[in-house]
Amino acid sequence: MEEKMLTLEKFEEASNVVKRVTLETKLVYSDYLSAQTGNKVYLKPENMQFTGAYKVRGAYYAMSTLSEEQRGKGVITASAGNHAQGVAYAAKSYGVKAVIVMPNTTPLMKVNRTKSYGAEVILYGDVYDEACAKAYELAEENGYTFIHPFDDLTVATGQGTIAMEIFKELPLVDYILVPIGGGGLATGVSTLAKLLNPKIKVIGVEPAGADCMKESLKEGRVVTLPTVNTIADGTAVKTPGDKLFPYIQKNLDDIITVKDEELVVAFLDMVENHKMVVENSGLLTVAALKHLPVKGKKVVSILSGGNMDIITMSSVVQQGLIFRDRIFTVSVLLPDKPGQLYKVSGIVAEHNGNVIKLEHNQFVSTNRNAAVELRITMEAFGTEHKNQIIDALEKEGYRPRLIQTVQTIFN
Numbered sequence: 379m380e381e382k383m384l385t386l387e388k389f390e391e392a393s394n395v396v397k398r399v400t401l402e403t404k405l406v407y408s409d410y411l412s413a414q415t416g417n418k419v420y421l422k423p424e425n426m427q428f429t430g431a432y433k434v435r436g437a438y439y440a441m442s443t444l445s446e447e448q449r450g451k452g453v454i455t456a457s458a459g460n461h462a463q464g465v466a467y468a469a470k471s472y473g474v475k476a477v478i479v480m481p482n483t484t485p486l487m488k489v490n491r492t493k494s495y496g497a498e499v500i501l502y503g504d505v506y507d508e509a510c511a512k513a514y515e516l517a518e519e520n521g522y523t524f525i526h527p528f529d530d531l532t533v534a535t536g537q538g539t540i541a542m543e544i545f546k547e548l549p550l551v552d553y554i555l556v557p558i559g560g561g562g563l564a565t566g567v568s569t570l571a572k573l574l575n576p577k578i579k580v581i582g583v584e585p586a587g588a589d590c591m592k593e594s595l596k597e598g599r600v601v602t603l604p605t606v607n608t609i610a611d612g613t614a615v616k617t618p619g620d621k622l623f624p625y626i627q628k629n630l631d632d633i634i635t636v637k638d639e640e641l642v643v644a645f646l647d648m649v650e651n652h653k654m655v656v657e658n659s660g661l662l663t664v665a666a667l668k669h670l671p672v673k674g675k676k677v678v679s680i681l682s683g684g685n686m687d688i689i690t691m692s693s694v695v696q697q698g699l700i701f702r703d704r705i706f707t708v709s710v711l712l713p714d715k716p717g718q719l720y721k722v723s724g725i726v727a728e729h730n731g732n733v734i735k736l737e738h739n740q741f742v743s744t745n746r747n748a749a750v751e752l753r754i755t756m757e758a759f760g761t762e763h764k765n766q767i768i769d770a771l772e773k774e775g776y777r778p779r780l781i782q783t784v785q786t787i788f789n
Contacts, residue, residue, distance in 0.1 A: 424680060431464070438471065456512070654684070712776070
């Protein structure tokens with residue numbers, strides 16, 4: 379069945395099938411990102427799908443191609459969350475039993491959403507690859523039909539329907555940026571895009587801490603990374619798909635890698651400028667925009683998903699504010715005598731700094747009269763405003779020292 383996939387005929391068939399379970403995610407033109415990059419940037423908001431991600435496309439199309447016998451046995455898959463929800467949703471639509479193996483590190487929201495569609499969830503392993511091995515084991519033991527999250531040409535055909543929709547709305551698109559985990563989405567999108575317009579450029583985007591596809595292309599064969607380390611959990615894959623690799627080699631024009639801290643800043647961009655919550659893997663293409671070496675082109679960034687739990691979201695927001703110099707901490711040394719705290723706070727207030735936290739340490743020196751440390755954590759409007767406050771403290775002789783408030787999670 380698979381060898382007949384990834385043809386224009388099959389992409390057209392899949393496009394009609396997935397309409398039963400997908401919302402119309404029309405392109406969103408971004409004035410902000412266009413101004414930032416010098417290109418005409420459009421967003422493909424797959425984070426707005428029923429299941430919060432594009433994965434329902436491939437899962438549902440794959441389910442539609444199964445025989446009654448295969449569906450009757452039940453289906454199983456492994457996923458860090460979005461494919462899990464896609465399979466669970468598709469299985470519920472067809473009245474089929476679904477078993478999903480998810481890594482122990484999967485955000486709670488994704489686990490609960492998967493269960494809400496009626497699927498049986500098994501947590502196993504620390505990364506996707508370990509969960510996948512367990513799913514294959516259970517499929518063998520119980521006779522379940524395995525639906526691979528990416529290394530399946532039928533699934534990839536379903537994912538590629540995104541490209542069909544992009545071309546219908548923006549026929550003269552120049553670049554499509556697509557996130558890469560195992561490669562299913564990139565395979566489907568790049569293959570169909572090249573069928574529709576061989577001149578289009580399709581760029582894959584991977585997290586720097588899980589760049590298995592980039593390394594594989596460099597070696598000319600599928601390679602397995604020893605470890606993965608990224609906040610983009612949906613693309614934290616050690617080994618890309620064997621079946622997909624030849625299509626990636628043929629149709630993908632380049633791969634951009636982005637660091638985790640770039641995803642943090644991209645999250646703030648999407649929330650503040652587009653009022654959209656996009657998960658870290660879905661932000662890869664937004665972070666990659668500034669790495670494109672072109673100007674004046676029509677560029678589509680695929681936002682692959684929006685399933686982010688509240689704890690992760692709050693952490694990303696806090697880190698993003700720190701990266702943008704909208705929260706910072708300075709240390710100043712004061713004589714231990716009345717009025718000094720009042721004087722410092724007056725300088726901060728005069729320059730519109732908003733104090734969040736004060737820490738007064740009398741034991742930083744053996745001579746308290748000479749030096750007591752005051753640490754001030756405050757809000758600012760950005761780098762320029764932060765520097766104005768620091769300069770004002772320096773002019774009064776306090777010699778402020780900037781404290782590194784960003785933790786080493788990105789090092």
